[in-house]
Amino acid sequence: MSDYEFEYETEDEYSNLESEADSLDDLDSEDEIGDVLRADSVHYSFKNKQTAGGLCTHRMRYKPVEADEIEAQLKARVANVDTILQLGADDCTVLLLKYGWNDQKLLEDYTTQEPESLRRECGLGPESRVRARLVRESEPQFLCQICCSDGPLYTFQLSWCDHRYCVDCYVRYIRGGQSALVKCPDTSCALYVRPGELEQLSTFEEQRVRQQEEHENQLRKQSVSGPLTSEEIMAKYQKPLVDSSDEELDEDQESDESAEDALFNFHERHIKQQRLEKQNQRNKILLRRYWYTVVVQYTKKHFKTFKNCPAIDCECFIEYLGFDSDVITSVEEYVAHKYIPIVQCSNGHRFCYACLSEDHAPATCTVVQTWIKTCADETETSHWITANTKDCPKCSSPIEKNGGCNHMTCGECHYQFCWICLGDWSRHKNNYVCTSFNDEESKKEREKQETSRVSLKRYLFYFDLFEIHRVSLKKDTEFLAKLEHRVQEIQQRAKVSWIEAHFYRESIDILLRCRITLMWSYALMFYFKSSAEKGFLERTQSNLSNHVEALSKLFEITPTEKVIKEKEAFLTKSNALKSCHEKCIEKFMESLVLGRISFTSELK
Amino acid sequence: MSLPKRIIRVGSPYEGGKFKLELFLPDDYPMVAPKVRFLTKIYHPNIDRLGRICLDVLKANWSPALQVRTILLSIQALLSSPNPDDPLANEVAEDWKNDEQNAIKTAKQWTETYAV
Numbered sequence: 001m002s003d004y005e006f007e008y009e010t011e012d013e014y015s016n017l018e019s020e021a022d023s024l025d026d027l028d029s030e031d032e033i034g035d036v037l038r039a040d041s042v043h044y045s046f047k048n049k050q051t052a053g054g055l056c057t058h059r060m061r062y063k064p065v066e067a068d069e070i071e072a073q074l075k076a077r078v079a080n081v082d083t084i085l086q087l088g089a090d091d092c093t094v095l096l097l098k099y100g101w102n103d104q105k106l107l108e109d110y111t112t113q114e115p116e117s118l119r120r121e122c123g124l125g126p127e128s129r130v131r132a133r134l135v136r137e138s139e140p141q142f143l144c145q146i147c148c149s150d151g152p153l154y155t156f157q158l159s160w161c162d163h164r165y166c167v168d169c170y171v172r173y174i175r176g177g178q179s180a181l182v183k184c185p186d187t188s189c190a191l192y193v194r195p196g197e198l199e200q201l202s203t204f205e206e207q208r209v210r211q212q213e214e215h216e217n218q219l220r221k222q223s224v225s226g227p228l229t230s231e232e233i234m235a236k237y238q239k240p241l242v243d244s245s246d247e248e249l250d251e252d253q254e255s256d257e258s259a260e261d262a263l264f265n266f267h268e269r270h271i272k273q274q275r276l277e278k279q280n281q282r283n284k285i286l287l288r289r290y291w292y293t294v295v296v297q298y299t300k301k302h303f304k305t306f307k308n309c310p311a312i313d314c315e316c317f318i319e320y321l322g323f324d325s326d327v328i329t330s331v332e333e334y335v336a337h338k339y340i341p342i343v344q345c346s347n348g349h350r351f352c353y354a355c356l357s358e359d360h361a362p363a364t365c366t367v368v369q370t371w372i373k374t375c376a377d378e379t380e381t382s383h384w385i386t387a388n389t390k391d392c393p394k395c396s397s398p399i400e401k402n403g404g405c406n407h408m409t410c411g412e413c414h415y416q417f418c419w420i421c422l423g424d425w426s427r428h429k430n431n432y433v434c435t436s437f438n439d440e441e442s443k444k445e446r447e448k449q450e451t452s453r454v455s456l457k458r459y460l461f462y463f464d465l466f467e468i469h470r471v472s473l474k475k476d477t478e479f480l481a482k483l484e485h486r487v488q489e490i491q492q493r494a495k496v497s498w499i500e501a502h503f504y505r506e507s508i509d510i511l512l513r514c515r516i517t518l519m520w521s522y523a524l525m526f527y528f529k530s531s532a533e534k535g536f537l538e539r540t541q542s543n544l545s546n547h548v549e550a551l552s553k554l555f556e557i558t559p560t561e562k563v564i565k566e567k568e569a570f571l572t573k574s575n576a577l578k579s580c581h582e583k584c585i586e587k588f589m590e591s592l593v594l595g596r597i598s599f600t601s602e603l604k
Numbered sequence: 605m606s607l608p609k610r611i612i613r614v615g616s617p618y619e620g621g622k623f624k625l626e627l628f629l630p631d632d633y634p635m636v637a638p639k640v641r642f643l644t645k646i647y648h649p650n651i652d653r654l655g656r657i658c659l660d661v662l663k664a665n666w667s668p669a670l671q672v673r674t675i676l677l678s679i680q681a682l683l684s685s686p687n688p689d690d691p692l693a694n695e696v697a698e699d700w701k702n703d704e705q706n707a708i709k710t711a712k713q714w715t716e717t718y719a720v
Contacts, residue, residue: 145669146669169668172635176635176636186667186669187670
């Protein structure tokens with residue numbers, strides 16, 4: 001369900017296979033196959049190697065990955081280093097973390113330096129072995145140095161030091177750590193907590209939490225039957241202090257869901273659910289949290305190769321795999337050539353790999369930044385200026401009328417003129433009538449006024465177009481949110497399978513994408529100098545716009561039975577739109593990359 | 605929770621002074637460091653006008669296994685060995701570097717004036 005049919009990739013059939021598999025709730029076996037296929041698949045930032053006009057697209061290669069996959073990658077690297085160093089995965093993990101995953105440097109240092117001192121420097125003990133039973137029950141006279149609780153307590157310690165602390169404190173201490181490398185709490189001890197050691201603590205903690213839950217459940221059952229003892233009453237009143245926040249959360253979620261159940265976008269809800277589940281797991285199991293921290297740290301360090309999806313609640317990553325071209329070697333170069341590296345994460349969010357904003361093709365990153373800034377600066381002001389002011393005929397500074405009198409004096413150049421005809425006030429002295437439209441003087445003035453406002457008008461023109469499509473996009477997205485419900489309705493009423501109703505969802509997806517493209521193409525147009533090429537692009541643009549509206553109209557069909565009858569129309573229209581969209585993007589790309597179009601001075 | 609503490613340090617310009625400190629233990633203590641501040645005015649390159657202290661164990665090197673006692677000991681150690689190369693009060697640190705004798709004299713004067 002995460003893949004759209006029209007994404008720019010080679011494995012179209014596979015993704016379809018997968019979405020079918022998911023839809024049939026045949027999750028286990030099919031998903032595994034899907035995973036294997038996905039692991040091998042390389043995606044491209046653009047569908048074709050060449051545009052129709054013969055321009056090489058120098059595609060960026062990438063792979064959508066999730067945290068688990070990166071974790072597996074990292075573990076493989078640890079194993080790889082371990083085959084050479086023979087220190088065990090635990091020590092190798094710490095060493096690699098310490099060396100920022102630079103295995104070459106690590107191997108070099110390990111062979112040239114004294115292993116003993118290197119180990120000490122990297123916070124490792126004298127031996128690689130992880131001792132068994134690091135979690136033990138302490139003797140009664142034990143005192144935890146962190147919380148000052150008396151024994152007997154369950155304590156945890158690392159394999160090669162004897163700094164014992166109670167399990168509660170150790171767990172809290174590790175949870176509080178921001179980095180994956182966590183030191184023994186004792187300040188004089190340089191040892192790091194290794195995954196193998198953490199595993200023991202993690203397992204113990206997990207078991208204890210489970211036991212506690214069971215115990216509480218039993219208590220609850222007992223308290224239902226029979227009168228309460230004072231201890232039970234205590235337990236009853238103390239317990240909610242711990243749990244109430246969770247319960248409230250759960251309730252909130254439930255009520256939210258029931259209210260929005262039918263409306264909320266199924267796809268997004270699915271992503272959110274998955275994320276919450278994963279987060280829960282991570283918070284529960286210390287070892288998982290450890291590896292997730294390792295992954296996040298790794299991706300932040302290697303931010304050139306890994307980008308986190310910017311969509312809200314999305315935890316997917318994109319792995320950069322280079323370019324399928326000899327000419328372009330880096331993303332910066334790619335962007336400098338006015339290409340746009342649009343990627344799509346496993347959850348179907350499309351974004352620009354260079355500037356991490358949502359899909360903005362065909363506008364380049366620079367245009368997007370400038371446009372957003374211009375909009376923020378100008379929109380409010382310029383609307384007010386057009387509505388409330390006229391420009392001084394002499395010095396062109398905008399003037400606001402502050403009284404009823406039409407005899408105006410410019411504050412800047414002290415020129416005196418008439419507000420109605422914009423002519424020189426001196427002519428008005430001898431019963432001159434300025435309200436006749438054909439007066440030569442006033443005509444000239446009006447024309448002048450128009451040219452002086454032309455750039456503002458130009459901006460407003462493109463801004464309006466941009467805004468119209470932005471609003472349409474918003475409305476369509478809201479519509480998409482209700483879509484899953486609608487598709488189900490279509491399915492039930494017309495008694496067709498999920499696959500057959502799938503066209504509806506696909507159509508809206510392509511519609512949304514084209515609206516985004518149109519929206520940004522208007523922003524882009526604002527910065528183009530007028531030329532034949534611009535006219536040509538405008539025609540392409542309006543062609544796309546026509547196709548968009550044609551498909552959009554189909555969505556106004558409301559009776560569900562009718563929708564399924566119009567399936568053919570949906571398919572033809574969306575296919576036409578799809579190819580038109582591709583062509584449009586390609587044409588814009590050609591004009592930009594080949595420098596056929598020149599920019600106005602507004603784009604610095 | 606905040607409790608004033610008195611430290612008397614021997615063998616430095618601060619010798620004989622009685623410095624009042626404020627110790628604030630946040631909710632997450634001991635997982636996060638306590639907040640310590642000098643309430644008595646002091647002339648020291650690592651302690652600023654507001655009494656804030658630049659000390660590693662109070663920041664990045666905090667560990668829950670450290671205690672209030674060890675923190676106070678570290679502060680005492682800081683008093684006996686000022687580190688003008690990692691300053692918090694820049695002017696004091698400069699004074700310390702340019703003319704250490706004079707700086708120590710000022711510190712002594714401040715101790716006599718304020719820390720009694």
